[in-house]
Amino acid sequence: MQIESTTPANAEPDIIHMRWTQHRRIVRRRSWTVALLALLALVAALIDLFSGSAALSPLQVVHGLWSPDSLTVPMQVVLWQVRLPVAIMAMLVGGALALAGAEMQTILNNPLAEPFTLGVSSSAALGAALAIVLDWGLIGSSAAWLVPANAFVFALVSLMLLQFLAQWRGAQAQTLVLFGIAIGFSAHALLSLLQFMASEEALQQLVFWSMGSLARADWHSVSILAAVLAVTLPFSWRASSQLTALRLGEERARSFGINVTTLRHWALVRISLLAATAVAFVGTVGFVGLVAPHVARMIVGDGHRHLLPASVLIGAALVGLASVASKTLIPGITVPIGIVTALVGLPVFMALILRRSRGQI
Amino acid sequence: MSAAPILRIEQLRVRYRQREVLSGVDLGCIRPGELIALVGPNAAGKSTLLKAIAGLVPATGHIRYGDDDWSGWPVGKRVEHIGFMPQSTPESSNLSVLEATLVALRCTRLGARQSDELEALRTIEHLGIGELALRPLHELSGGQRQLAALAQAVVRDSPILLLDEPVSALDLAHQWQVMHVARRLADESRIVIVVLHDLALAAQWADRIAILHQRKIHSLGKPNDTITDQTLAQVWGVQARVRVCEQGRPFVLVDSIASPAAP
Numbered sequence: 001m002q003i004e005s006t007t008p009a010n011a012e013p014d015i016i017h018m019r020w021t022q023h024r025r026i027v028r029r030r031s032w033t034v035a036l037l038a039l040l041a042l043v044a045a046l047i048d049l050f051s052g053s054a055a056l057s058p059l060q061v062v063h064g065l066w067s068p069d070s071l072t073v074p075m076q077v078v079l080w081q082v083r084l085p086v087a088i089m090a091m092l093v094g095g096a097l098a099l100a101g102a103e104m105q106t107i108l109n110n111p112l113a114e115p116f117t118l119g120v121s122s123s124a125a126l127g128a129a130l131a132i133v134l135d136w137g138l139i140g141s142s143a144a145w146l147v148p149a150n151a152f153v154f155a156l157v158s159l160m161l162l163q164f165l166a167q168w169r170g171a172q173a174q175t176l177v178l179f180g181i182a183i184g185f186s187a188h189a190l191l192s193l194l195q196f197m198a199s200e201e202a203l204q205q206l207v208f209w210s211m212g213s214l215a216r217a218d219w220h221s222v223s224i225l226a227a228v229l230a231v232t233l234p235f236s237w238r239a240s241s242q243l244t245a246l247r248l249g250e251e252r253a254r255s256f257g258i259n260v261t262t263l264r265h266w267a268l269v270r271i272s273l274l275a276a277t278a279v280a281f282v283g284t285v286g287f288v289g290l291v292a293p294h295v296a297r298m299i300v301g302d303g304h305r306h307l308l309p310a311s312v313l314i315g316a317a318l319v320g321l322a323s324v325a326s327k328t329l330i331p332g333i334t335v336p337i338g339i340v341t342a343l344v345g346l347p348v349f350m351a352l353i354l355r356r357s358r359g360q361i
Numbered sequence: 362m363s364a365a366p367i368l369r370i371e372q373l374r375v376r377y378r379q380r381e382v383l384s385g386v387d388l389g390c391i392r393p394g395e396l397i398a399l400v401g402p403n404a405a406g407k408s409t410l411l412k413a414i415a416g417l418v419p420a421t422g423h424i425r426y427g428d429d430d431w432s433g434w435p436v437g438k439r440v441e442h443i444g445f446m447p448q449s450t451p452e453s454s455n456l457s458v459l460e461a462t463l464v465a466l467r468c469t470r471l472g473a474r475q476s477d478e479l480e481a482l483r484t485i486e487h488l489g490i491g492e493l494a495l496r497p498l499h500e501l502s503g504g505q506r507q508l509a510a511l512a513q514a515v516v517r518d519s520p521i522l523l524l525d526e527p528v529s530a531l532d533l534a535h536q537w538q539v540m541h542v543a544r545r546l547a548d549e550s551r552i553v554i555v556v557l558h559d560l561a562l563a564a565q566w567a568d569r570i571a572i573l574h575q576r577k578i579h580s581l582g583k584p585n586d587t588i589t590d591q592t593l594a595q596v597w598g599v600q601a602r603v604r605v606c607e608q609g610r611p612f613v614l615v616d617s618i619a620s621p622a623a624p
Binding site: 016019023245247248255256297301302 | 412415417435436437440441443445447449450451453454455456457459460461464465467475478479482483486491494495497510513
C-alpha cells in the first residue's frame with residue numbers, strides 16, 4: 001500500500017526495521033519452543049519406557065533398545081512387546097487427539113470443542129458395545145478386530161454425520177456444535193440401552209473398554225495410527241495459513257478468498273480419521289484434545305504453523321506422562337489412562353471455562 | 362499502481378431464503394478515484410450490498426469490472442481486485458496485529474517472507490497503529506481492532522476497497538484518520554465504497570453519496586444533492602435542518618423524529 005505517511009520519512013525505516021526485528025525474534029522464539037516441546041515429548045516417552053512393574057532398569061532399557069540380545073527373553077518381550085508399543089501408542093494417541101482438537105476448535109470457532117465433546121466417544125462406545133454385547137459388526141472383521149473396527153466405523157460415521165449436517169443448508173459453527181452434542185446424547189442413550197440388556201461379563205468388558213487403556217496397544221495398532229497421523233499431518237500443515245485466517249472470523253477468511261466450506265470439510269475428514277483411529281485402539285482418552293491445543297495457544301499463539309505442531313507435541317507429552325502416572329499411581333496396577341487424563345483434565349477444563357467467562361479465550 | 366477499470370453495478374438483487382434484502386440496486390458506473398459513501402437507516406441492506414459486490418452472498422444482476430462480467434464469479438476470483446473490511450472484528454484471537462495483516466497478505470500471494478512482513482508493517486505504521494503491531498488482537502480496544510481490521514483490508518493494494526462501517530467504534534481523531542486514509546486511497550485511482558452512519562463524515566469525504574432505503578437506492582449523487590431536508594424525512598423519518606458549511610459541504614441538525622421510518 002502506498003499512502004501518505006504520518007511519521008517522519010527519515011525515521012520510518014528505522015522504526016519499521018526495529019519492529020520487524022522484534023517480530024522475527026518472536027517467531028524464532030516460537031520455533032525454539034516447538035523444538036523444546038519435541039524434546040519434552042521424547043523425554044516423556046523415555047520415562048514411560050523406564051516405568052513399569054517388571055524389574056528393568058533405565059540402563060537395561062537403553063541397552064535393550066540398542067541391542068535386544070543383551071536382555072533375557074522375558075525382558076525382551078516386556079520391552080519390545082509391551083513397553084515400547086505402549087509408549088509409542090501414548091505419543092501417537094496424544095498427538096492425534098491434540099491435532100484433531102486444535103483443528104476442531106478453529107473450524108468450529110469454539111474453544112471448548114474437541115472430538116469427544118462432540119459425540120465421538122459415545123458413538124465409538126456404541127460401536128464397541130454392539131460388538132461386545134451382541135457380537136455384531138458392521139464390517140466383516142475377524143473376532144480380534146471386531147471391537148476396534150466397530151468403534152472406528154461408529155466414530156467415523158458420527159463425524160461424517162456431523163459433516164453431512166454441516167453441509168445441509170450450510171449450518172454455521174455454533175449449529176455444528178449443537179449437532180455434535182445431539183449425536184453424542186443419542187449414541188449415549190442407545191449405549192445405555194445395550195448396557196441394560198448386557199450380561200454381567202459383557203458389561204464389565206464394555207466398562208473397561210470405555211475407560212481407555214493403552215494396554216491394548218500392539219505393533220499393528222501402533223503402525224495403523226502412525227500411518228493415519230503421517231498421512232493427515234502434512235495436509236493439516238498445508239491448511240495452516242487458512243486455518244489461521246479463520247481465527248479472524250469466517251467472513252474475513254472468505255473475503256481473503258478462502259473457501260471456508262471446503263476448508264471445514266477437509267478438516268472434519270482429518271479429524272474423523274484421527275479421532276476414530278485413536279478411539280478404536282485405546283478407547284476414550286478425554287480432555288487431551290481440549291487441553292493440549294489450549295496450552296499450545298498460550299505458549300506459541302494462534303498462528304497455526306506453530307500451533308499445530310506444538311499441540312501435537314504437547315498432546316504426545318501429556319499422554320506419555322499420563323501413561324507413567326497410570327503405571328505408578330497404584331503400585332502393581334495399571335490404572336486405565338482415560339481415568340488419569342480425565343482426573344487431570346477436569347480441573348484444567350474448569351480453569352478454561354473460568355478464563356472464557358472472563359473473556360480471556 | 363495502474364489505473365483501475367470502471368465498476369458498474371446494475372439491478373443487484375439478494376434474497377435470504379424467502380426474504381428479499383436488495384431489490385434491484387443500481388449504483389451505475391463507479392470510476393477509479395471515486396469515494397462513494399453508502400448510507401441509510403438500519404437494516405436498509407448496506408452491508409449486504411457490500412457483501413454482494415465482494416461475492417460473499419449470492420446475488421443476481423450485473424456487476425461488471427472493466428471488461429469482466431463478475432456475475433457468477435466466486436469470491437475467490439474477485440478477491441484479487443477487492444479489499445473487504447467486514448463490520449465485525451474478532452475479539453478472542455491472540456494473533457498480533459502484524460500476524461493478522463500478514464495472513465491477509467499471504468492468503469492470496471506468497472511473496473518473499475521478509476518483503477511481505479515489511480509491507481505489512483509499513484501499512485500498519487501508515488494507519489498510525491505502528492506501536493500496536495506486535496500486540497495481540499484480544500488486548501486491543503474496539504477502536505484499535507477496527508484499525509487493525511482496516512490494515513488487513515488495505516494491505517493487499519486492491520483497486521477496489523469495500524469498508525463496512527470502518528469508523529463505528531472510533532473517536533473523532535481516529536475517524537478523521539481513517540476517512541483521510543480512505544480519501545487518499547481513492548485519490549490514488551482506487552474505487553472506495555464506505556458504509557457510514559454519520560452523514561457529516563459522508564458529506565465531508567465522499568464524492569458521491571448513495572442512500573439505501575427499502576432495499577433499493579433512494580438517491581445517488583453529490584452530497585449537496587442527496588442530503589436534503591426532504592430525504593432525511595423520507596428515509597430516516599426525522600425532522601432536520603440541512604445547513605452548508607464554509608467549505609460548501611452539507612451538515613445536518615436533527616430537531617425531532619417526524620414519523621417512524623419505514624422498515
